[in-house]
Amino acid sequence: GVDELFSIRYGSGKGMDKGDGTKTDFFYATLNQLKNSFLSTSAAAIIIAGPGFVKNDFFSFLKEKDSELAKRARTEQVSSVGTAGFIEVLKRGAVERLTKEERLTKEVRLLDKLMEEISKEKDGKAVYGKEEVRNALRYGAIETLLVSDEKLMASETEEGGGEKGREQIESMLRDVESGRGKIVVFSSEFEPGKRLNGLGGIAALLRFKIE
Known part of the structure; x- marks a missing residue:
């Protein structure tokens, strides 16, 4: 099955481009939760998925703030967020590709x-x-x-x-x-x-x- 370990909501992708610190706050909060979940589950890798460019911005943020964790991460383009986006990641074979790479x-x-x-x-x-x-x-x-x-x-x-x-x-x-x-x-x-x-x-x- 699928376990949701944490959920963080911060407006839309466009809303995070206003330069008011919202995006940075969101990225810091996500990174902190991601670190905790990665360690507690002994995960082998991370897939950062989503529509638009926010996932790429977060990946750049991750490489800057935690380069070792970033080495275990990959990005994946999907058209949806939430559970629908997760299912799309599975259907695209992203998990299998990443497992093979690892x-x-x-x-x-x-x-x-x-x-x-x-x-x-x-x-x-x-x-x-x-x-x-x-x-x-x-x-x-x-x-x-x-x-x-x-x-x-x-x-x-x-x-x-x-x-x-x-x-x-x-x-x-x-x-x-x-x-x-x-x-x-x-x-x-x-x-x-x-x-x-x-x-x-x-x-x-x-x-x-x-x-």
């Missing part, structure tokens, strides 16, 4: 970190390949497990195939979670996932270096 950004960042650690021959806190990851798991060293969706699907043909292969990869994932590690599944559709497949489809960022 996923790709996260995968790029993690793979860059992985390659950076791998390049540190003596002090690198990363491993790749099935056996190396298993070894790191025995030490409880895995902070973040990176695995491609292609690797997960291929598990049934590995490790003896069928149920055995799937059970072994699922056991590995459970062990990572029980050790308070994170699991990120990469899409083989994107470049980071393809690069991860080139490393065997599975790798890990470590809490500490292991020999």
Whole structure:
């Protein structure tokens, strides 16, 4: 369902162009509520939608006042406000596009970190390949497990195939979670996932270096 976390009303878009501070007051009030809602819901991203140019003005205001939060935001043109505008955002596929962008950004960042650690021959806190990851798991060293969706699907043909292969990869994932590690599944559709497949489809960022 849809939850309305807050509502702020300040006249029309034209009314906010008079230079009497109304627009600035509205933007500050919206930003304060937006910050609180973003943190309390652990949201991944923000879509600023609406007709006209007010959404663009607010986005500029957001970039000036909170550049980090602005990095998580996108604008979307719609013809309505309120619930009708929200439904229009969904129908346009804006949420799906933003989700894909956020996923790709996260995968790029993690793979860059992985390659950076791998390049540190003596002090690198990363491993790749099935056996190396298993070894790191025995030490409880895995902070973040990176695995491609292609690797997960291929598990049934590995490790003896069928149920055995799937059970072994699922056991590995459970062990990572029980050790308070994170699991990120990469899409083989994107470049980071393809690069991860080139490393065997599975790798890990470590809490500490292991020999």
